[in-house]
Amino acid sequence: MEFTLKIWRQQNAGAKGGFKTYPLKDVSPEMSFLEMLDYLNKQLIEGGDEPVTFEHDCREGICGTCGLYINGRPHGPMRDTTTCELHMREFADGDTIFIEPWRASAFPVIKDLAVDRSSFERIMHAGGFISTNTGCAPESNSNPIGKHVADLAFDAAACIGCGACVAACKNSSAMLFASAKIAQYAMTPQGKVERKERVDQMVRQMDAEGFGACSNTYSCEFDCPKGISVDFIATMNKEFLYSKLFGQKG
């Protein structure tokens, strides 16, 4: 297969970036998208150029490191698929493919296609945990949790923290990301104790990082590689209201 790649190149956060065009020949349909970029980089390096910087690690769709904006969509054209799971057989021979980093002011570009997602970390520091010390846990089965609740909690917890929801959103909102954690904890007995403080603090941090609000286009759910549901945003809003109405303590 042959492709024309238009890739965003930017030397660092302060530099001005732009698209550069790279024709690429002899691409196998069996290659993953990132293997295709490896293949490009090998040619760039051997030709004396600097390779394209992009981030990745597990290459099996679970670590959340990779995240490219491909032809105007986070993680490319396939639903429920991370960039590393995307394969070139999904493209047509001769296609032009635009590759950009996540676009959001809360995710500043580091270099080329790599962005800084530490804002997500700070949202988690604000309340993404259950305050229990090592050694004080009761016997696991002393707190039964119905299968449907446990399964729903799992669905929320499946978030990989890649940032596709933010990149997909016209407001660069991080609500899907934050709500998945808030909802996961709010629905289980272990997490309920701190639910009011948690939602308040995580939402506050989300705003402080410069993420936008939700305007219900559902693009986040549509482009989430793990299919996290926007229902959790509704849960978060409910939790937030509950926290405001009934106070954070008690």
Next chain:
Amino acid sequence: MIKLDSKIPDGPLAEKWTRYKAGLRLVNAANRKKIEIIVVGSGLAGSSAASALGELGYKVKVFCFQDSPRRAHSVAAQGGINAAKNYKNDNDSIHRLFHDMIKGGDYRAREANVYRAAEVSNDVIDHFTALGVPFARDYGGSLDTRSFGGVQVSRTFYAKGQTGQQCLLGTYSSMNRQIAKGTVEMFPRRDMLDLVVVDGKARGIITRNLLTGGIERHSAHAVVLATGGYGTVFYLSTLGLGSNASAAWSAYKKGAAFANPSFIQIHPTSIPVLNDYQCKLTLMSESLRNDGRVWVPKEKGDKRQATEIPEEERDYYLERRYPAFGNLVPRDVASRAAKERCDAGYGVGDTGLSVYLDFKDAIKAQGEQAIRDKYGNLFEMYEKITGINPYKQPMRIYPAGHYTMGGLWVDYDLMTTIPGLFAIGESNFSDHGANRLGASSLMQCCGDGYFILPNTISDYLADEIRTGKIPVEGKAFDEAAEAAAEKVRRIMAVKGKQTASAFHKRLGKIMWDHCGMRRDAEGLEKGLGLLDELEKEFWNDICVPGSENDYNQELEKALRIADFFEIGRLMCEDALQREESCGAHFREEHQTETGEAKRNDAEYAYVGAWEYQGAENKPKLHKEALKFEFVEVKERSYK
């Protein structure tokens, strides 16, 4: 010259840890905040240790190469985490879990360490439940379990096929709580390039800031390595591409003994290699062998579609050879059996290098939905990568490099031969002998981090309360920082023609061919020669574009690969000296008439711990004899 003192306590097996713990010294709460601890690695072991130490009030500094600790490769563990809860009433117990691990490791692990890992396993599950980890549950609300290889009970707790992710997000959340409290400080995007040893004690590390290229110095009263394994030495492996062994290797070169480097697990159920550009193999969880049946055609070179081959023309070779355990034999046994069939010409797929893992019967018996509930995400992952729907066609699988049982030698305190340097999780060698059973790595990592290390490290730190802050100036720090900077400069200066990945691929092939699933003296000797040649070529022809003072991914790779040549050599040396077959270490020269591993307990019932002797000299082998007081050492049979 190092001395191996395992510090195994006396007394009955079940009381060793309790008695030992009672004798360990403590650090008073007011003193803990004056004591700094460095933790390198943020996976299950590192983040659980950092959380527990932070909760105790120590000042903890955590380093990882990823942009976030949540991305450590523990995240990719799929199938589950073991504990001896006996929730299935199938007569499980701590002793049975211990016994399964000792046998599974082919009697090459320490009894006391393994028993302790089993002992704290139940606490790990309880703690994760309290942290909100969404393990699978039954309709009544209690936790569900499933079976894994090498055991006859159902003790594996799971969260679909994403147990590692859910457990890691649990340890990550507990660490985030400490970060918010200020007891833990996080340093992401750092590679540890060297260990700093001051007056014989581990006192700090040298890191490279991956964004700026800055060489940084960090000091502490103790250093904990939780840096995982070295399976990426094979290039194609189930590991994350950034996984590397440089931190542990720098500790080895500073005097920490490296134990059993040749004990490396080849996982039997990975998606086979599909093209020449592939740099990663994706695992299909062992849990699939609960319901999947492994087979090849009875006829050599049968090119029919799997679904066209009738039942009587299929060879369910694991069920045939190992009727007692069937498809759930341990990983080393399953991997070798797959290789045996493929080498004999019965393999399937274009390359002939794969076997079938078939869910036809399970789907028939339980319905497609039941299978989807258990393994949905794995089936999706398989389809995304191969384009084949495993509900309709059997999966094709083949063994791939996965987990390293070998690692830094540690005593019962989890301390290496360098005082003040600890190693936990996969980075140490201690609990899995010559083969690890499935779902026991998550268990060990979290047991080490949450429940064992916080106790043992305090005994060491009790002597440090008067030390005061460790300065980052002085000869040892200067020399280590200069050596790290020099290594970077040396690689940048080569300005050759070949990329780091190209070298890594060739290195991986040498290791796979000569120090992989089956080994012999001739092949290992040949592998050593090839490694020398390739390493020489590397230092003459590596091409690292760009600048060292920048985000330079090629430089990161090159620095890691430089260490892998040396590790590969030590793996071959270790495999060569061990003239027996045990667990995952299979020497062609030592097998039974039916092709099973043949141990030599009279001469090789020891841990082989290597001591670095400088770049010019061969490393020195030290032997820690393994004593079995509580289990009967037998031939390991799953027939």
